[in-house]
Amino acid sequence: EAQVTQNPRYLITVTGKKLTVTCSQNMNHEYMSWYRQDPGLGLRQIYYSMNVEVTDKGDVPEGYKVSRKEKRNFPLILESPSPNQTSLYFCASSKPSRGTYEQYFGPGTRLTVT
Amino acid sequence: DQQVKQNSPSLSVQEGRISILNCDYTNSMFDYFLWYKKYPAEGPTFLISISSIKDKNEDGRFTVFLNKSAKHLSLHIVPSQPGDSAVYFCAASRKYNFNKFYFGSGTKLNVKP
Numbered sequence: 457e458a459q460v461t462q463n464p465r466y467l468i469t470v471t472g473k474k475l476t477v478t479c480s481q482n483m484n485h486e487y488m489s490w491y492r493q494d495p496g497l498g499l500r501q502i503y504y505s506m507n508v509e510v511t512d513k514g515d516v517p518e519g520y521k522v523s524r525k526e527k528r529n530f531p532l533i534l535e536s537p538s539p540n541q542t543s544l545y546f547c548a549s550s551k552p553s554r555g556t557y558e559q560y561f562g563p564g565t566r567l568t569v570t
Numbered sequence: 571d572q573q574v575k576q577n578s579p580s581l582s583v584q585e586g587r588i589s590i591l592n593c594d595y596t597n598s599m600f601d602y603f604l605w606y607k608k609y610p611a612e613g614p615t616f617l618i619s620i621s622s623i624k625d626k627n628e629d630g631r632f633t634v635f636l637n638k639s640a641k642h643l644s645l646h647i648v649p650s651q652p653g654d655s656a657v658y659f660c661a662a663s664r665k666y667n668f669n670k671f672y673f674g675s676g677t678k679l680n681v682k683p
Binding site: 460487489491496497498499500501504506512514515546548557558559560561562563564 | 572574576602604606611612613614615616619659661663668669670671672673674675676
């Protein structure tokens with residue numbers, strides 16, 4: 457089954473404790489991206505990657521890091537989480553086809569930083 | 571400042587009637603637009619898209635209309651079904667930069683049986 461998986465689905469942590477949210481896709485997609493969803497703000501793009509070893513900032517990259525060492529994986533790293541990073545996070549992937557750029561989203565990771 | 575806006579946080583419609591969800595954008599460089607549907611505890615799923623060279627795109631019960639001069643797009647669902655109850659996000663992208671996407675804040679649609 458074609459899918460994007462994220463782990464963990466739920467995470468409660470404390471300020472300053474480094475964490476990683478993993479994202480993996482099995483569709484051989486070149487493009488992957490991370491978003492955060494906050495009430496009233498919709499989804500905001502954090503980072504994206506066009507392919508292995510190619511990453512770039514989205515709209516809200518501060519406080520986050522990413523890496524793309526393999527095509528299928530795109531982890532999101534919070535080196536020193538803060539309460540304002542409490543949010544719902546989505547990973548997505550896509551492969552341009554016939555001029556469309558629809559993205560396939562993972563199920564989300566709800567992060568709470570206390 | 572949000573470049574894509576959905577000014578109606580919620581919409582309630584009777585089953586069988588038309589649902590119209592609206593989206594406005596401010597960046598005239600946007601030329602590719604998408605709608606996603608999101609159920610609780612799931613990720614968004616792609617619904618329909620439109621390129622700026624068109625003003626209408628249909629897929630079954632779903633039609634997206636684009637008014638470039640007004641920087642406005644709308645999603646029509648006809649007829650609406652209870653299973654359509656979800657949050658709908660519109661998104662936009664710029665020509666030659668299909669890597670960055672800008673989403674609206676979403677509209678929660680409730681279709682009453």
